[in-house]
Amino acid sequence: MENFLELLKQRRSSRVFTDELIDKEAVCSLMKAALMSPSGHRINPWEFILVEDKAVLRALSKSKEHGAGLLEGAAMAVVVLGDTTKTDVWIEDCSIATIILQLAAEDLGLGSCWVQIRRRKDADGNVAEDNVRNLLNIPAHYAVLSIVALGHKARETQPFDEEKMQWDKIHLGSFGNE
Numbered sequence: 001m002e003n004f005l006e007l008l009k010q011r012r013s014s015r016v017f018t019d020e021l022i023d024k025e026a027v028c029s030l031m032k033a034a035l036m037s038p039s040g041h042r043i044n045p046w047e048f049i050l051v052e053d054k055a056v057l058r059a060l061s062k063s064k065e066h067g068a069g070l071l072e073g074a075a076m077a078v079v080v081l082g083d084t085t086k087t088d089v090w091i092e093d094c095s096i097a098t099i100i101l102q103l104a105a106e107d108l109g110l111g112s113c114w115v116q117i118r119r120r121k122d123a124d125g126n127v128a129e130d131n132v133r134n135l136l137n138i139p140a141h142y143a144v145l146s147i148v149a150l151g152h153k154a155r156e157t158q159p160f161d162e163e164k165m166q167w168d169k170i171h172l173g174s175f176g177n178e
Contacts, residue, residue: 007106009160014111015070017151021052022075026108030150033104034078039093045086046097049079049136059135060147064120064128068147070113075151077115079132081142091118094145101148111153117144 022030027050034048051057052075060079061072071077080098082090098114105112120128129144138144171177 007103009162011103011106011112012157012160013113014151014153014157015113015149016154017070017073017075017111017149018154020075020152022110022150022152026110027076029108030078030101030104030110034097034101037093037097037100039096040087040089043087043093045083045090046094047081047083047142048097049081049138051077051079051136056135060132063122063131063135063147064115064117065123068115068128071115071147071149073151074149076149078148078150079136079144080146080148081138081144083141084143085141090143091145098146098148105148105150109153111151113149115147115149117146 031048031050034046035044037046039045051060054072057074057077058072060077061069078101080094080101082094084090087093102112102114117128117132122128122131132138132144132147133140133142168178
């Protein structure tokens, strides 16, 4: 348990990456972790598109107005999709897969950053999900939840400061009880 808590403490969003590519074994480990993610009734509504092409990463970096620019410098992006015809909890299931992917990246010494796509717009007011859908030929019954930027960290970040733990957000028995 202590090792997992240390992993959580160390995992911080990385927005700047080196030019080093992610080796195939690490990519395989990342995808194994994503595919082992829990989902309601083991329906597994998620699909993952791996993008390494620099021109496509550049296009994805413009898919929404704020917070996607870092994709241009990533070694890889994993686009997380949900099959909306399989379950009404695809958002939850895909969110779990996204964070599992990020934790696996940290465990491998890689940096990652969640780029929210669902319900976002680009600088011209276009729906970010449509931008990604058109770029990657995604069928209509799949929704784009997020894109995970991945790469070797260009700089180390400070671990989570436990002094900033918000213990007042814990309630015993009912809301408002400490």
